[in-house]
Amino acid sequence: MRVKKMSILPVLAIIACLYFKPLTLFAAADSRPNIIVIMTDDSGYSDLGSYGGEIHTPNIDQLAYNGLRFQTFYTNARCSPSRATLLTGRDSAHAGFAAGSLGGWQREVDLPAYRARMPYDLPTMAELLSEAGYTTMMTGKWHLGGSLLKKQPAMRDWWKQTHPGWELTEEEIEADFNALPAQRGFDKFFGIIKGEDHFFFTPDDRHTYLEGNERAELWFDRTYHMHCYFRPETKEGERYPYTENHGRTAEAFYATDGMTDRSIEMIREAASGDDEAPFFMFMAYRAPHLPLQAPQELVDKYIPYYEDLGKVEKNRLEGLIREDLFPEDAPYRKRFADGRIFYTEERTEVFKRKLAVHAAMMENVDENVGRLIDALEDLGQLDNTLIFYMSDNGAATHVGPLLNKPYYGSKSLLWEGGAITHGIVHWPDVIQSPRITRTVGWVGDIMPTALEIAGVEYPQEFRGTVTEPIEGRSLLPVLEGQEMDAPEYLFFNDRGQ
Numbered sequence: 001m002r003v004k005k006m007s008i009l010p011v012l013a014i015i016a017c018l019y020f021k022p023l024t025l026f027a028a029a030d031s032r033p034n035i036i037v038i039m040t041d042d043s044g045y046s047d048l049g050s051y052g053g054e055i056h057t058p059n060i061d062q063l064a065y066n067g068l069r070f071q072t073f074y075t076n077a078r079c080s081p082s083r084a085t086l087l088t089g090r091d092s093a094h095a096g097f098a099a100g101s102l103g104g105w106q107r108e109v110d111l112p113a114y115r116a117r118m119p120y121d122l123p124t125m126a127e128l129l130s131e132a133g134y135t136t137m138m139t140g141k142w143h144l145g146g147s148l149l150k151k152q153p154a155m156r157d158w159w160k161q162t163h164p165g166w167e168l169t170e171e172e173i174e175a176d177f178n179a180l181p182a183q184r185g186f187d188k189f190f191g192i193i194k195g196e197d198h199f200f201f202t203p204d205d206r207h208t209y210l211e212g213n214e215r216a217e218l219w220f221d222r223t224y225h226m227h228c229y230f231r232p233e234t235k236e237g238e239r240y241p242y243t244e245n246h247g248r249t250a251e252a253f254y255a256t257d258g259m260t261d262r263s264i265e266m267i268r269e270a271a272s273g274d275d276e277a278p279f280f281m282f283m284a285y286r287a288p289h290l291p292l293q294a295p296q297e298l299v300d301k302y303i304p305y306y307e308d309l310g311k312v313e314k315n316r317l318e319g320l321i322r323e324d325l326f327p328e329d330a331p332y333r334k335r336f337a338d339g340r341i342f343y344t345e346e347r348t349e350v351f352k353r354k355l356a357v358h359a360a361m362m363e364n365v366d367e368n369v370g371r372l373i374d375a376l377e378d379l380g381q382l383d384n385t386l387i388f389y390m391s392d393n394g395a396a397t398h399v400g401p402l403l404n405k406p407y408y409g410s411k412s413l414l415w416e417g418g419a420i421t422h423g424i425v426h427w428p429d430v431i432q433s434p435r436i437t438r439t440v441g442w443v444g445d446i447m448p449t450a451l452e453i454a455g456v457e458y459p460q461e462f463r464g465t466v467t468e469p470i471e472g473r474s475l476l477p478v479l480e481g482q483e484m485d486a487p488e489y490l491f492f493n494d495r496g497q
Contacts, residue, residue, distance in 0.1 A: 030133065033429065034385040035450050036281045036372075037086070040365055041079065041141060041289035042411055043421070044395035044403025047362055051422045052319025052326075053403075054305055054312060055359045059370030063389055063426040066434055068479060071325050073423030073441040075393045077494055078102070078412045079195055080116065080143050082392040082443050083284070087124045087144070087184075089447035089458075089470030091491065095122060096145070100412060100494035103145040104194060105162045117145030117179045121465035123458075125447045126185030129280045132456045135270040137188045138181050139259040140284030143195045146179030151213065182212045186282075190216060190262040196286065199255040199293040199361075200226045200245045207253075218253040219261070225249045227299045229292035229357045245293075254295070256287045256361070260368035264375045271379045280450070283372075288361035290396070298360035306355040309336040309348075309402060316405045324436055332406035351399075358399050382428065386453060386479075388446055389424040414497040430479055437478050440486045444472030452476050 046053045050064035075082040080102045081092035088095045097103070098113040108116045118124070126136040149155050150173050159168055166172075181189040192208050201207045201218060209216040228246035245252070263283050270279040306312060313336040320326035369389075376382040393411045395403040400410025400417060409415025423441055425431065451458060452474040459467060478484055 030276060030278060031384075032134075032278045032454050033427065034278045034280070034381055035129070035134075035453070036283065036385060036387045037446060038283045038285070038369065038372075038387065038389045039083070039086070039140075040285045040287060040362075040391045042393065042396045043288055043362060043365075043391035044400065044405075045407055045417070045420055045422055046316045046320055046405050047359075047395070047403055048422055049319075050323065050424070052316050052321075052323055054315060054319075055302075055362045055366075057362065057366040059366050059373060060389060060424070062373070063369070063387060064424045064434075066428070067387075067424060067426035067431050068434070069323075069325070069436045070423035070425075070441045071436055071438055073390060073421055073443075074419050074490055074492075075391070075421050075443045077393045077414055077418040077492060079141075079289075079392050080145075081494075083142075083144055084118060085442075085444045085472075086446055087126065087282075088118065088122055089125070089444050089472040090122065090468075091444070091471050093493070094468070094471075095119070098493060099496070102195060103143040105147070105159065108145075108163070110166065115145070117176070118184065120175065120178045121463045123462045123467065124184050125450055126181075126280065126282070128185070128451060128456055128459070129454055130185045130187065132454055133277050134454065135273065135277050135279040136186050136281075137263070137266040137270065137279060138186045138191065138282040138284065139189070139263045139266070140191045140282075141195065141286045141289075142181050142189075142191060142193045142284070144179065144181075144184075145176075146181075146183075146193060147176040148180070148213065149173045150177040180213065188212070188266050190266075191259060191284065192286075196289055196291065197255075198228075198244070198291060199287070200224060200228065201253045202245065202248075202250050205244070218258065220251040220253055222251065222254065222257065223249065224252045224254055225296035226252065227294055227296040227357065227360075229354065254364075256285060256364050256368055259283070259285065260371055264372065267372075267375060267381075268379065271381055278454075285365055285368075287365050288358045288395075290398070292354060292357040292361070294357050294360035294364060298363055299357050302356040302359040302363075303353070305359065306352040309352070313337070313402060313405055316402075320406060326406055330406070333408050335401055354398050355402065358395070358403065384429050386427040386430075386450075387425070389422075389426070390443070391421040392443075394418045394421065412494055414492050414494055419492060425475075425479060427479060433481070435481075437483060439475070439478045439484045440490075441475060441478075442472060442487065442490055444470070445475050446472070448472045448474040449476055449479070 048057045050061040078100045081097045084092045084095035084097040093113040096115045101114045101116045130136045226245045321328050394417045396411040404417035407416035409417030
């Protein structure tokens, strides 16, 4: 009998897998794909051209038309709960963000499910991929708790003021520090810890951006004509907090452009490394979340788009039907059919201006996605890069009644308009025939999908604690062309809804 000679490389890979945790079968020759998760903040279901919308999004549409689109992809309907589930694969209550809890001291409750801080013994996607040899990077909005109390003692008085009756111990200080991105598996981090801040910063403005655990140095290499939405109904002498740079033309840092600059720098550094390790990048755009701020020329472009609200609503529905993302005969709530929305003309005009700034912020996101795609192509990395694109929830109430069409409801409201987002997956090495899937996806499915693709098993124990199974499921069969039955259940909870 002839015995086939066996290469030693797979044997070495298996031995390495048995020794190192988590389990991975790519120790010898690392051909695993890069993974990029792009998450916008408060974008409407039908904002994108590839989802029937009027906003100019050709680069994101390129990902959609050359990849996979989900007709139904659920989030947890609010910022922090969606992010917590994305990075852990667990229901947000298990990750410290139950019932709409948000990452910020003023919202913490002294119970594990509502602490607004991810438990240190709950593994994140970044931690597991990092242990498996991935270079891990993040830019943008964290909003998952944590603080620099450990490095900035002056903050401790503020903590005590916002935690009446609590004791500030060394263990608490350490736990808050260990909840920051640099301690939760990200080799590199550039962004903000809290939920929102200005988008425009001039050299004279204070900012809260971090590079790792240190205050970041921003760059001011572009001149912007800055539109920072302000509400006309603001009373004389009342300070509306989002207007400092409104109407100014100056050299400035704009959040969406700046975090993409840093993302591309990180990716270039990772792709040029000697070890040829794959990378994981989480790009958490804050646009189009409040405050509504965008370059003036883009705002001017979109003001005429929203003169006839009934026409926009009708066109979005027809666009979704044309894209085969909504049944032609399905009912939906028509709110704008007669052109009215508010009791006064003044309030309707305010609504239209908000829509225009939202659209401008989304077009700017699309421009930056185009820059990212160009960088990946230049590096020869696009074909072997898996890109997820989604929003953390539906559009917020200030624009949601129109921009989440055909669904009813807005961010933080547990109708479909708040919980369903557009969902796009682009992976040329695997998704070679563009299509739409009817499989129901959920934000908690991204982590198990990424782990399976990376050859990583979820650990049975992490930092000395026995883990529980993740609630999400791998969508790899869907990416490979199959359909999957709907999950047995999806559970959502936001302030008793």
